[in-house]
Amino acid sequence: AQKITQTQPGMFVQEKEAVTLDCTYDTSDQSYGLFWYKQPSSGEMIFLIYQGSYDEQNATEGRYSLNFQKARKSANLVISASQLGDSAMYFCAMREYSPSYDKVIFGPGTSLSVIP
Amino acid sequence: DGGITQSPKYLFRKEGQNVTLSCEQNLNHDAMYWYRQDPGQGLRLIYYSQIVNDFQKGDIAEGYSVSREKKESFPLTVTSAQKNPTAFYLCASSNPGVRTEAFFGQGTRLTVV
Numbered sequence: 001a002q003k004i005t006q007t008q009p010g011m012f013v014q015e016k017e018a019v020t021l022d023c024t025y026d027t028s029d030q031s032y033g034l035f036w037y038k039q040p041s042s043g044e045m046i047f048l049i050y051q052g053s054y055d056e057q058n059a060t061e062g063r064y065s066l067n068f069q070k071a072r073k074s075a076n077l078v079i080s081a082s083q084l085g086d087s088a089m090y091f092c093a094m095r096e097y098s099p100s101y102d103k104v105i106f107g108p109g110t111s112l113s114v115i116p
Numbered sequence: 117d118g119g120i121t122q123s124p125k126y127l128f129r130k131e132g133q134n135v136t137l138s139c140e141q142n143l144n145h146d147a148m149y150w151y152r153q154d155p156g157q158g159l160r161l162i163y164y165s166q167i168v169n170d171f172q173k174g175d176i177a178e179g180y181s182v183s184r185e186k187k188e189s190f191p192l193t194v195t196s197a198q199k200n201p202t203a204f205y206l207c208a209s210s211n212p213g214v215r216t217e218a219f220f221g222q223g224t225r226l227t228v229v
Contacts, residue, residue, distance in 0.1 A: 044222055
């Protein structure tokens with residue numbers, strides 16, 4: 001069964017510092033996608049970054065990077081130079097796909113608070 | 117503008133009544149999903165659909181029903197059999213394949229009194 005674990009319910013970071021949000025996953029598929037989403041208090045889901053299981057390089061998108069360790073089944077999100085607007089819930093998600101199967105499941109999330 | 121529209125944003129119902137949440141997308145996506153989110157928690161998959169006239173149960177399908185008669189629409193009915201229906205409901209859509217992200221609607225906050 002698919003499972004996503006995010007072990008940090010809440011995190012604090014000083015403005016302009018970097019922070020790492022942990023994510024581990026469990027799957028028996030060889031091909032899968034890993035995603036990070038941000039959810040501000042408004043409730044919308046904002047896509048941040050993607051990592052494919054066969055991608056050899058870690059993904060980067062602006063201030064976001066993904067520390068992907070396939071053997072450990074971990075996909076940690078790194079946010080550099082934190083800003084006050086980064087305060088939100090962050091969710092790790094995994095997608096497995098086949099012509100008869102297409103699930104996207106989410107972890108429990110990490111609440112990030114950026115301190116001025 | 118392309119996107120996913122969920123309506124209404126807030127919905128109130130009396131206990132024992134069925135209620136249908138609307139989800140419409142104009143992104144031409146094949147796959148659509150419904151999630152439930154409880155306060156301070158993650159998203160749990162209720163149902164998903166890969167193509168028209170086909171859908172599959174997610175992890176918490178009991179007390180919910182869906183239909184997919186059109187590619188653009190994937191309504192969710194919360195039935196009276198759902199024991200704790202008060203929650204935030206999110207609809208998403210995506211193209212097929214592991215490399216594409218899901219796009220989300222703004223959500224519907226359902227309160228059952």
